[in-house]
Amino acid sequence: MKGIFEKIIDRELEADIVYEDGLAIAFKDINPVAPKHFLVIPKKKIRNIQTVSSNDSHLFTHLFTVIQKLAIQENMVEEGYRVITNIGEYGGQTVDYLHFHIIGGRTMRWPPG
Ligand code: DGP
Numbered sequence: 001m002k003g004i005f006e007k008i009i010d011r012e013l014e015a016d017i018v019y020e021d022g023l024a025i026a027f028k029d030i031n032p033v034a035p036k037h038f039l040v041i042p043k044k045k046i047r048n049i050q051t052v053s054s055n056d057s058h059l060f061t062h063l064f065t066v067i068q069k070l071a072i073q074e075n076m077v078e079e080g081y082r083v084i085t086n087i088g089e090y091g092g093q094t095v096d097y098l099h100f101h102i103i104g105g106r107t108m109r110w111p112p113g
Pocket of ligand 1: 004013015016027028029030031039085086092093094095096
């Protein structure tokens with residue numbers, strides 16, 4: 001059965017898409033925790049970074065270039081931003097599909113909760 005993010009990729013579920021190419025898509029998080037909060041995901045289904053294989057190295061490099069492009073596009077570079085990926089229950093992963101949170105527009109706190 002298709003998950004939420006697969007439905008967003010296939011346009012079966014509406015999302016505010018801010019970037020897309022052949023390998024990746026980025027959209028606004030539905031529950032933003034900061035003035036700017038985007039999710040970057042691969043179009044290939046990967047559960048989380050624990051299940052990434054070395055065959056995905058090109059895809060991973062690409063995802064980081066997408067993050068760079070998105071940060072430029074959304075004017076986040078000068079002030080800075082945070083990239084987070086949650087893994088499993090203790091990591092706080094609620095959607096079982098690899099995603100990078102790109103968060104900005106305010107000063108971040110450390111340590112995270
Ligand atoms: P995580 O807790 O790391 O698994 O983050 C999942 C994020 O996905 C969470 O911040 C909210 C977001 N999210 C869940 N469902 C939807 C949806 O249908 N649309 C959008 N745009 N974001 C969603």
